[in-house]
Amino acid sequence: MTVDELRAKAAERRQTCDQIKKMIVSRLDLEIEPGWITDDQPLFGRGLELDSLDVLELYVAIEAEFGVALYDSEMAVFGSVSRLADEVDPALRAGR
Amino acid sequence: MVNVLAATHPEGTVHGEVGDTTVPLRFSDSPEALSEEYKALRERAAALDLGGHGLIEITGPDAIAFAQRVLARDVEYLTSDRCMMSLVLDAGGSIVDQVIAFGREDGILLESSCGAGTRLLEHLRAENDEGVEITDRADLTLIGLEGPYAWGVVGRLIDGELASLPFESVAEAVWDGVDIVFARTGFTGEYGYQMIVPRQEAARLWELCLEHARPSGQEALELAMLEVRQPMPRHEASPGASVIEIGANWLVDITKETFVGREAVLEAFESGTGRATIGFTCVTGVPTPGTRLMAGEQVIGEVVHAVHSVGLGATLGLARVDRDLAAAGLDLSVGGVGATTLTSPYIVPKSWSVPII
Numbered sequence: 417m418t419v420d421e422l423r424a425k426a427a428e429r430r431q432t433c434d435q436i437k438k439m440i441v442s443r444l445d446l447e448i449e450p451g452w453i454t455d456d457q458p459l460f461g462r463g464l465e466l467d468s469l470d471v472l473e474l475y476v477a478i479e480a481e482f483g484v485a486l487y488d489s490e491m492a493v494f495g496s497v498s499r500l501a502d503e504v505d506p507a508l509r510a511g512r
Numbered sequence: 513m514v515n516v517l518a519a520t521h522p523e524g525t526v527h528g529e530v531g532d533t534t535v536p537l538r539f540s541d542s543p544e545a546l547s548e549e550y551k552a553l554r555e556r557a558a559a560l561d562l563g564g565h566g567l568i569e570i571t572g573p574d575a576i577a578f579a580q581r582v583l584a585r586d587v588e589y590l591t592s593d594r595c596m597m598s599l600v601l602d603a604g605g606s607i608v609d610q611v612i613a614f615g616r617e618d619g620i621l622l623e624s625s626c627g628a629g630t631r632l633l634e635h636l637r638a639e640n641d642e643g644v645e646i647t648d649r650a651d652l653t654l655i656g657l658e659g660p661y662a663w664g665v666v667g668r669l670i671d672g673e674l675a676s677l678p679f680e681s682v683a684e685a686v687w688d689g690v691d692i693v694f695a696r697t698g699f700t701g702e703y704g705y706q707m708i709v710p711r712q713e714a715a716r717l718w719e720l721c722l723e724h725a726r727p728s729g730q731e732a733l734e735l736a737m738l739e740v741r742q743p744m745p746r747h748e749a750s751p752g753a754s755v756i757e758i759g760a761n762w763l764v765d766i767t768k769e770t771f772v773g774r775e776a777v778l779e780a781f782e783s784g785t786g787r788a789t790i791g792f793t794c795v796t797g798v799p800t801p802g803t804r805l806m807a808g809e810q811v812i813g814e815v816v817h818a819v820h821s822v823g824l825g826a827t828l829g830l831a832r833v834d835r836d837l838a839a840a841g842l843d844l845s846v847g848g849v850g851a852t853t854l855t856s857p858y859i860v861p862k863s864w865s866v867p868i869i
Binding site: 417418419422423425426427429430447448451452453454455456457458461462463464490491492495496498499501502508509 | 767856865
């Protein structure tokens with residue numbers, strides 16, 4: 417891949433990650449800017465400190481926004497924004 | 513700093529210097545030591561000699577105001593039954609240390625990262641405009657337990673109810689007749705607990721731990737931290753790197769109105785420039801820090817830290833790359849071999865699917 421093709425591929429993931437961050441901030445009424453959340457930081461417990469109620473809220477939000485039902489998924493899908501992006505847009509999944 | 517547990521470590525323990533302290537890197541000189549100690553952390557329960565972490569107490573009428581100013585996260589209402597992880601920054605926004613702050617009745621207790629106690633103490637004393645009392649609590653030390661079944665060890669050793677405390681809870685407890693501060697916290701994403709114990713009792717309590725858990729050294733601990741993208745300032749806070757470039761935003765509460773380093777961090781965030789950190793794996797070898805990452809013929813960044821990951825069975829590293837290429841799933845090269853950027857966590861902790869019973 418050329419550098420430009422790599423940039424385009426990175427931009428696709430960034431777009432999904434940005435959409436997820438906005439959804440999290442909006443649904444959970446957080447006071448931070450969405451961009452303050454990094455793609456790789458932990459979300460559950462450490463990091464964004466989501467609890468089980470927050471996760472339930474996000475299940476609903478993800479289904480509404482991305483049409484993906486994660487209800488039966490393992491907690492690993494909330495490992496990071498980038499990991500969530502892999503789940504809501506499987507085309508991004510690579511390199512694991 | 514003299515490691516209080518060094519005399520208890522078995523013959524063959526490999527020690528190493530980390531900052532101001534000497535720590536056990538591996539508890540055996542066997543080639544399998546790292547792998548075995550890592551597996552204890554990820555699959556069972558590991559005892560951690562955290563004696564290299566400094567403990568610094570801040571007391572006095574303005575202790576909380578001082579802590580609120582020098583810590584990057586909000587500790588104003590950190591009660592004595594809670595702890596939290598935070599960065600400590602200098603005025604330029606560079607990382608001085610990553611600490612665990614324990615709320616105490618008469619102030620706050622800070623746990624430095626490994627080997628950073630002296631540096632943290634000097635920084636706090638230099639920042640002490642409030643006239644608070646800053647005490648090096650060298651009379652105390654730390655023992656850790658981490659792993660998917662560490663809760664069972666806590667139950668056998670101390671009290672089963674403590675094991676199921678919510679994350680970042682703190683309690684006063686008695687362990688085999690010794691008053692301790694018990695906290696549910698850790699570094700690896702697994703169930704984690706820390707016990708703050710009197711230094712003179714540490715060796716005896718450590719031996720009790722070893723009846724139920726295998727000791728894991730600094731190398732296994734740092735590997736497990738890297739795998740869940742737990743920031744490690746000693747590897748990642750290279751000179752001039754901002755919190756934003758390191759990706760440690762979550763250890764900073766930017767909504768807090770004032771704290772040392774806030775302006776610099778905010779400026780770095782709002783500028784939208786600089787590099788960003790991304791995990792990677794590569795086909796062979798472990799590249800040294802500074803090795804260039806290439807996209808085709810173009811240099812796009814450099815390695816910050818890399819090791820062989822037992823869990824992945826492959827190289828795992830962090831690289832700081834051009835911001836528009838800091839994304840998972842890209843095929844690059846490092847040191848002439850193929851590399852792929854990764855989504856964190858790079859290893860999913862077993863504890864996420866093991867309930868406490």
